[in-house]
Amino acid sequence: MSEKTNVMANPPEQRELRYDPQRIEQKWSARWQADPSLYAAEGHASTRKKYYVLEMLPYPSGVLHMGHVRNYSIGDALARYMWMRGYNVLHPMGWDAFGLPAENAAIKNKTHPRLWTLGNIGRMKEQMQRIGFAYDWSREVTTCQPEYYRWNQWFFLKLYEKGLAYRKKSRVNWCPECATVLANEQVVNDGCCWRHEETKVEQRELEQWFVRTTEYAEELLRDLDKLDSWPEKVRIMQRNWIGRSEGALVDFALDQPAGPTAAKITVFTTRIDTIFGATSVQLAPEHPMVADFTAADHHLHREVEELVREQARARETGDIGAIEKHGVFTGRYAVNPFNQEKIPIWVANYILMDYGTGAIMSVPAHDERDYEFAKKYDLEIRVVILPRRVAEPPAPGEREEPVLPYTEPDSLLINSGEYTELSNHEAIKKMTADAEKRGFGKAAVTYRLKDWGISRQRYWGTPIPIIYCEKCGVVPVPESQLPVILPDNVDISLQGGSPLGRVPEFVNVPCPKCGGPGRRETDTMDTFVDSSWYFYRYTNARLNDRPLDTATVDYWFPIDQYIGGVEHAILHLIYSRFWTKFMRDLGLVHNDEPVLRLFTQGMVIKSGAKMSKSKGNVVSPDEMVARYGADSTRMYSLFATSPDRELDWQDAGVEGVYRFLSRAYRFVTRHALSGQADSAAGKGTSSGRNRSIQRKLHQTIKRVTEDFHGRWHFNTSVSAVMELVNELYAAEEDIAAGRIAPEVLAEAQRKLVLLLAPFAPFVAAELWEGLGEKQSLLRYPWPEYDPALAKEDEITYAIQVNGKLRGHIAVAADSPEPAVKERALADEKVRVAIAGKEVEKVIFVPGKLVNIVLHEPR
């Protein structure tokens, strides 16, 4: 033992170097920056197969956080691996540079959003380069630059031309803190602003620009089926978000004409089969017809006002789902077109104007909400459908009890005129068809998805290229006049209204049509517009007469792998998908979907809580890099857990990875040029430790390679490489004694370095050079494993009796099944366990175990 330890403590060749990440990383970071061609993708004439790997572009907040580091470490490992696999890799990076925080920061620091943003970009880019992420910076995209946002404007004009951008007055979410409109999606928990999580959102009416995303609702839903390499979770979230419902529109005529609006109420229902159970019609408080009813009825008017307020309040607090049901009878009646029954019309606070038609037929017996409402106001509850197994209609006394939807296909209608005795599925079909035939209804599909409101009353965004003319109305800015440049001299510190409205030379322009006086649109675009198509721009980022080159896009798209946080699973990814479909219909691109494979990584937390300044648990990448180096920091972010899970950051874990890299570094440098080459000549490679080193090496390559292609469990890839290094250290004594063949040692060293390359590129590059290699690691082929060597020579079988472990036997790897079984049965302990009992069967699991099942009461 002490002899062995001596060997360890004083290795024979003192060539090893101390692992100094700062020195190594600064050296290589400088070299890589000096040679931009290293990470440059080839054009689409390349003979290599293309691979487009993309991480979601960051908002330039000023400093990289651990979530970024994790995101980019995953993407970078993949990009480096694919480069080594010989692919033509596109791995770009850019900046989501418009947006509110820049304005807020500029006000606070008395600077300009542009200066603040560009300064941040400079700092963050430096951090990325320091960490060694391999981006093709020649394709960098910065969305706040006119070269980029002019194409937002161009796309807007196309949307407008196709009728997909339109203006409408609408109730909007207004954040008093931001003094701007928020998308529905930007209102988060309890009706608060997504940026100011403590600020309650208010409601206002404004004239807004909308993009008709609903035009593509059906395709956005249908094509989710194609995205089978997306996380199921994301597909489900999108499916629910789009929220398709099949049903029917049915007209209920008014008992007597009400006013200037229509003489009928159209309801949307998914359960037309229950229409004989409808005992009232319910309108949303904002339904247009309500105004007709309230015009002459002051009391009713005030009641409805109260319902509107209740809804607004519930929307603000976010518990619209838990609002106490409340309604008011209008005094009017509607006629059920199927049985001519007169039923009362109510206005209720649980009916939403922006879903369906804003009006429903209320069927208390078969809808829980309607039931609750009917109970409260003592409306009739009429059962019209029962499961087939209930043979008879309920006695009058028990009528009110079954409040069940009865959706089973074998449910039967009762009390439903000519439809009685039909199953509910038949009834839906027949009643819908009849309604259509008789002219009072039709099949219809509605979506939860709403059109995308893109107007923002803010400065730091893309100006909407529209001019309002007194004579000509809404006039789009001609393409030739793009870009509409965002002016610099804007006082953004004043609150209220659009900041751009305070710049006369921006606002007052001649009408492009008639030359008369015009006023520019002063709203800017939602920044989700920027991020909806930025990844197309990377394919040809400097193109100045078109947003993109179709042939180049055809080559690179779809994106092979997109990586980012799950928080973008709905908004960004639905808007992006919409944008792609729109671009396809313009003929600009030919792909239906932008992203082939999506990966959503888990959050980075610390001590069980999200990292935040207020909790004081923020871990700064800079600090980690300064302490342990970039390689250790990024490798730890991959090693701590699998990429899809939440990562609980532990500084001590980074230190562990640092120790591992030190070990790897010492091993390779120690033996690199240590004169071992001739000491063991002719010893052969087929036996003992030589063999076990080779085996471990090839097993490791196999495991890492498979992780890249399958599960992406880079934590197990890294631990596999750690095991390899442990095996090499265990062989130190043999190496010192010259019992390891030089070619085996050399192969192990080289391939170890190659295995490290995707995860710890700096130390890998340093060692690679130390081994006398000139070629860049990125261009060096990823090692193949030899399947024969990756297998064990000898396999240890577990021996079980009745499922209980009884021992082990080691057999040659190629032993046939009967021989292994025989060996197992002959085992001493097994024979004792059997002890004369009858063997019922012997189960053989190749490579794993033999289980002897005894015939006995267990």
Place this chain on the structure above:
RNA sequence: GCCGGGAUGGCGGAACUGGCAGACGCAGCGGACUCAAAAUCCGCCGAGGUUCACCCCUCGUGGGGGUUCAACUCCCCCUCCCGGCACCA
């Protein structure tokens, strides 16, 4: 309420199609080296029992039931945690 995901040693996590639970790392303990410390290297490390020791035995993957020769893994019920949606007609 609905939809998704999760719960494994002191800690982060492995275990891929049901087949030896706890790989790898952290922390801890012991040893070597050192005047000493750091660093490094080696060993131990789920709980309980048994043993001088090697071995061996029992229990053990949030809780309860089930299927199976065999269950962290599959099925049913329940608890808790995380994410999304929420009067969607």
